[in-house]
Amino acid sequence: MNRKATALDVAKRAGVSRSAVSLVLNGRGDGNVAKESQDRIRLAAQELNYSPNAIALSLRNQRSRIIGILSDEVVVSPFDGNIIGGADDVARSRGFVTVVMDTERDTARDASAIETLLDRQVDGLMYVTVGLKPFEVPQGMLRVPSILANCYDEHPEPQLHHVIPDEVKGGREATEHLLQLGHEDIALLAGAAESPAAPLRVQGYREAHVAAGFEAREDRIFMAGWDIDAGFHGAMKLLDDVSPANRPTAIMCANDRLAIGVALAAGRLGLSIPADLSVMGYDDETRIADTMVPALTTMALPLREIGRAAMTTLLDSIEGNTAEAETTVETMVPCRLVVRESTGPAPTR
Structure with missing residues (x-):
């Protein structure tokens, strides 16, 4: 039977002291052991399939x-x-x-x-x-x-x-992306009013407009909620029975589910995304944002x-x-x- 590796084995392979191995593998290497030595210790431990004994470590x-x-x-x-x-x-x-x-x-x-x-x-x-x-x-x-x-x-x-x-910065960078594409009339479906994140994203939206020299239109900001149907109905209010000259060229959404609703409304009205309307999401929700058709541009929550x-x-x-x-x-x-x-x-x- 192969002998289980010990901390001394790791120390010998890494060319360091046993105490250095203990410090690094117990999370106390920074400030005590040089980074190069830390890297060698972790590599040696991986190669030897060594990990500290959790019970003994707890007792010490x-x-x-x-x-x-x-x-x-x-x-x-x-x-x-x-x-x-x-x-x-x-x-x-x-x-x-x-x-x-x-x-x-x-x-x-x-x-x-x-x-x-x-x-x-x-x-x-x-x-x-x-x-x-x-x-x-x-x-x-x-x-x-x-x-x-x-x-x-x-x-x-x-x-x-x-x-x-950083929700303010997220809202600002999402809006900046649309402004850089030449959009000057950007609507915002901003989520639910009671959410702490919603006003922060609105703040970022406003800041991006100011920085670009545009006045953010308050009549383009809607506290729509979070769900697909809210996105659909919000987009229909913005797009239906409105002349092309008076409808927004982009809709920014406070989450990806709202963006699905916007895409459904655009399809109902015969609008092409992004040729007629750009749609921006928020969250980068798994199995939604990247599988939509077209795939959704979005701000990924970290x-x-x-x-x-x-x-x-x-x-x-x-x-x-x-x-x-x-x-x-x-x-x-x-x-x-x-x-x-x-x-x-x-x-x-």
Whole structure:
């Protein structure tokens, strides 16, 4: 039977000390071990199929190496699961495991779910929401290092760090894409009025117009909701019984489902996308944006990146890698423009 590799075997192959191997594989290499040596250690560990003994590591560090992740409905929803996926990627790469619970939008279960996770001796907690929203932090989250992902502490003086998408910049860059294609009359189906993300995307839309020297038309902004039928009816109001000279040449949507509705309305009216009308989505929703005909230009929400950034910040706090002078409570993750076939040059009028 082949002998299982040890940390000493890794050290010999990488040409470093055993303590250096321990530091790197336990997530404490930065600042203690040169990057080149860290790379050699990780490569040697991979080649030897070596990983630290989690139980022994927990006993030495007085840690469980378990992170509790609580969500409002991410687990039971088709949206935003990539946040948890990104967080788990980072946790596993640093020798932690995650335990996930979902309250199915029952906020009354938050406190008890957190207590359940704390009873399991988790080293830290993360709360994840579907859609950007404010969050009232349960007291239990203040007993261990904790972080918020895709939501933010609504307390006047936030108690926890949060990681959220840069919605203003996303709205601005989406609008800039259409302006650069020559569109001057751009309508915006902006989502639901009660959503914290919607006004931020509207702000970005307005900022892009100002920067380009155009006045954003307020009568082109509609708080339409989020669903396909809302996109259809919103587009019909903008496009039906309107002369070509008076209808928008582009419609920007606050999510990809609205964009589906716009595309259906355009088809009903005999308008070609993008020759007659450019359509811009938001989210880059899997199995929707890239499979539409024509494929949808959209702003990709950085869900996996949010999860990775949140878990990295949390684990750095747990392992003492956060600078003492660090006082920021917010990390903004940029959205990404994905250009496909649904947007094109503005039609000549």
